[in-house]
Every structure is written in C-alpha cells, then in structure tokens.
Amino acid sequence: METLAPDLSPEAQFQARIDADLRIEPKDWMPEAYRKTLIRQISQHAHSELVGMLPEGNWITRAPSLKRKAILLAKVQDEAGHGLYLYSAAETLGTSRDQMLADLHSGKAKYSSIFNYPTLSWADMGCVGWLVDGAAILNQVPLCRTSYGPYARAMVRVCKEESFHQRQGFEIMQTLCEGAPVQKEMAQEALNRWWWPTLMMFGPKDADSPNTEQSMKWRIKRFTNDELRQKFVDMMVPQAEFLGLKVPDEKVRWNEERQAYDFGEVDWEEFWNVVKGNGLCNHERLQARVQAHEEGAWVREAALAHAAKRKERAAVA
Amino acid sequence: MNNSEWPLWEVFIRSKQGLDHKHVGSLHAADAAMAMQNARDVYTRRLEGVSIWVVESRHIHASNPDEAAEFFDPAADKVYRHPTFYDVPESIKHM
Numbered sequence: 001m002e003t004l005a006p007d008l009s010p011e012a013q014f015q016a017r018i019d020a021d022l023r024i025e026p027k028d029w030m031p032e033a034y035r036k037t038l039i040r041q042i043s044q045h046a047h048s049e050l051v052g053m054l055p056e057g058n059w060i061t062r063a064p065s066l067k068r069k070a071i072l073l074a075k076v077q078d079e080a081g082h083g084l085y086l087y088s089a090a091e092t093l094g095t096s097r098d099q100m101l102a103d104l105h106s107g108k109a110k111y112s113s114i115f116n117y118p119t120l121s122w123a124d125m126g127c128v129g130w131l132v133d134g135a136a137i138l139n140q141v142p143l144c145r146t147s148y149g150p151y152a153r154a155m156v157r158v159c160k161e162e163s164f165h166q167r168q169g170f171e172i173m174q175t176l177c178e179g180a181p182v183q184k185e186m187a188q189e190a191l192n193r194w195w196w197p198t199l200m201m202f203g204p205k206d207a208d209s210p211n212t213e214q215s216m217k218w219r220i221k222r223f224t225n226d227e228l229r230q231k232f233v234d235m236m237v238p239q240a241e242f243l244g245l246k247v248p249d250e251k252v253r254w255n256e257e258r259q260a261y262d263f264g265e266v267d268w269e270e271f272w273n274v275v276k277g278n279g280l281c282n283h284e285r286l287q288a289r290v291q292a293h294e295e296g297a298w299v300r301e302a303a304l305a306h307a308a309k310r311k312e313r314a315a316v317a
Numbered sequence: 318m319n320n321s322e323w324p325l326w327e328v329f330i331r332s333k334q335g336l337d338h339k340h341v342g343s344l345h346a347a348d349a350a351m352a353m354q355n356a357r358d359v360y361t362r363r364l365e366g367v368s369i370w371v372v373e374s375r376h377i378h379a380s381n382p383d384e385a386a387e388f389f390d391p392a393a394d395k396v397y398r399h400p401t402f403y404d405v406p407e408s409i410k411h412m
Contacts, residue, residue, distance in 0.1 A: 027382045077362065084359050088343045091325070097345060098322050154342070161363075303347035304321055310348065 018219050023149040026092040034218055037211070038148055039093050040109075041220060043100045046086035047111035050104075051285050053079045055119040056128060064122060071168050072125065078161050085154040092150045105290045107277070114201050116279030123176055123183075123190035129169015131191075131198040131236065137162050138232055139202070142222035151220075170239070177243045184244070191240065192248045199263075200271045202229040208268075233261045325374040326352040328359075330366035338370050346371075 008016065010029050017024065024030055053076050060076065063069035087097055103109035114132055119125065140162065143155040176187040203209055203225040215221035223231075233252070240247050251264035274282070323345040329338035341360050346352035352371040360366070380388055396402050405412050 025382065027379065029383065074362075077358075081359050081362065084344060085342060091343070096322060157342075300323065300347075301321055303351065304323065307348035307351075 015217075018147045018217075021145075021219075023152065024147050025149045033214075034220075035093050037215065037218070038151065038220060039090055039095050041215075042086055042090040042093075042151055043095070043103070044110050044112075046083045046090060046100065047104045047109055048115065049079045049083035049086060051111045051115045051289060054285055054288055055115055055117070055281075056125065058119050059122065059125050062122070063125075068172075075129070075165055075168065078165065082158045082161070085157055086151075089148075089150040089154040101293065105286070105293060107286065110275070112201060113271070113274040113279060114197055115285060116274050116281045117193070117197050118281055120193070121186050121190060123173070123186045124194070126169050126172030126176060126187065127190045127194040127198075129165050129167075130173050130239075131169070131194050132201070133162055133165040133169060134236065135198050135201045135232055137166060138228050138235075143220075145219075145222065147219040173243055173245075177245065187243070188245050191245050195248050196266060196270075197274075199229055199232070199266050200274075202226075202232065204268070204271070230260055233263050237261050323347050323351075326356075326371045327374050327377060328352075328356045329370040329372070330356075330360060331368035332366055334367055338368065341365075343374060 011031055014024070014030060014034075024034075056072060056076050056079070060069060060072050063072050087100060090100060091097060100109065104111065114135075119128065137159065140155055140159050144152055144159055146152045146155065173187055173191075176183045206212060206224045206226045209225055212221060212224055216224070237247055237252055249264045251262060253262045255262045273279070277283075324347075325343055326346055326349075327343050328341050330341050331338045344352065344355050344359055346355050349371060352373075353369060356369050356371055361369070392398075
C-alpha cells in the first residue's frame, strides 16, 4: 500500500490516500466502519439489480413485438449481470454470496424502493428505462470514481451498459407519444405514476440523511441526494417537453436566477412507508425472490455433486 | 443457510487478438466448464473478448499490501535502469 504519511495513524493514512484520490484495494487496511458501510451499500445495490428484474420480467411475454421482446430480454439479462458484478465486488470485502442473499430474503437488507411499484402497462417499460434507469445513471456515474477499487471497476462496467437501457426506454416513450391519442395517454399515465417514485430514488432530503457527510468524506458517495435530485429534474423536464408530456408537478418552473428548475416537495410519508415494507409490491417481490432461490436449490446442489463426481472419476482414471 | 456455495473463480479476458488477458472480475461456478460459460454470459455480452481464462480464486497467491514498501524497495533506487537516466548529446540521432 502506498504510504503517503508514514508517521500518521492507520486511520489518518487511510484518509490521506482517499483525499489524494488513490483507490483502496481489497487487502489494504481499512476502518471497520468503511468496510461495513461499503458491504451494506454495494450489496443493497446488487439486490436492487436482482429485484429490478422482476417488474420488467413481468412484460417479457407481453412485449408488443419480437424486437421489443428481444431488447427487453437483453436488458433483464444485463440487470442480472450488474447484480453479479456488484456481489463479486462486495465479496472482496469479506462477506459471502450466501450471507448477502440470506439478508435480502430475510428482509434485513434493503433494495431500491422503486421496484416495489407495479408495472401496469407497456408504457411503464418506457418509464422504467427512461426515468428509473436515468436516475440510476445519475447515481452511478459518480461511483465510477468511488474510493473502493473493485466497486469503482464494477460501476464502470454497469454504466457502460446502462445507457442502452435508458435509450431503449426513451424510444418506447417516443413511439407511444407519436402514436394514436390513446397510446400517448398511456405514456402520460405512466409518467404520472413513475415521476414521484423516481424522485424518491435519490433518498431522503440532505437534512434527513445523517450518513451523507461520512460517505462523502470516504468518497463512496460523491454528490448529496438533493444535488442529484435537482440534476435529474433539470435533465428530465426538457425531455418530457420534447415528448409532449407533462410532468405531474404544478410547481415545476424554470428559475432564471438559479439556472435550474424549481419543483414541488416529494411525499416523504409515502417514501418511508415503502421503505418500511408497505409499498404495493414489497411482499410480492420478496416472495418471488425467495421462491426462485428455494426452487433452484436442488440445481445448485446437483451441480456441486456432479462436479465432485467428475473430479473423483478423473482422479481414478 | 447451507454450506454449499459454489467455489469462486477469477476471470481473465483477452479483448482482442494480440493483447494480454486482463482480470475483469469474479464469479461462482460448480466447475471449470460452468465457470467458462458463466464468464461468457457475465463478462462478454457485448463481444468484449476473444478468449477467456478462469482460475479458481483459491489458487491465486497475492503479494501482501502491508509489505509492499519493503517488497518493491529493490527497484526504487535504480534509476539507471531507465533510458532517461542517460544524457545523450543533441547531435546524436537514432538513440
């Protein structure tokens, strides 16, 4: 490990490396709290990718054309891949895949609340790509420079693939908006349903986010929740206008002085309610995850038994 | 929870002919054949590679980062190993 200030305590040396924008690698010394926070953050992110496959999987069999179906399949496969990159990164910190999945299934670990909302129409596939993945990109791009090496490298991979997701979502929206009035209406309804939950994806207001300061100091977070939320609104309002859609917030207005959009207050009661497990789909999502895991147990065991048997045979021969 | 987690494998990919294999990440698989297929599906969905190596992680021996300073010390004071250490007269070409 590169030593910047040999006379300092391990904690101070660690912080000096981070301040110098050097990466921390798996076997380097790190404070226990840094390790724990990262395991929580990375596994939570991995769980979100995994659970994120469910609302979209819902539409694979009902995609409106073969082309859309192939694209959606590829996207859902990417989400699985993103989950795998991230689980691997978390494992370098000393936790195990089994432990992380057990924590997800028991409800101890969280995943992004956005996936606890239902996907009711095909236009929701557009909104998930355009808005939800758009918000995810804003969250994720700064993490390509995060202080923990394996996490940063995983994020580079994720971000490269994520922009296809957003564009395909926008294209779905654009096609609907250029279609029949009833199709455009479907797009508007989906936007009405997804707008606020997407704004919630950036997390509580800065004033209610006590861990932000420490996470920014460790560079495992590089912008505050409110900063990212503002960026998102500034990015999305003109895109909605291009589509001829209206963002469901009467308070959205360009502020010449701030050079940014003013917007209304998120319903924080709803936010905390979904986080606590009372969203429309919390129960269904977790149940689907647990069921898939349990029903796949015999496959995992059989594969191990098969590998052991082959090894044995090879040793005898 | 049971004790039947598949072993961990490290994945190395040659992105195109003529380049080295480079470490890209890891994955779990029951055996080498499965590790190879999983590596293809997880790490080369967009033609990122023309060749894959997989190695079970437990077979990798790594240098200790806490001893890095001493370990790499022998090379630290040998600047004469670099061409820039030598002054070449300006009139000398092709060197």
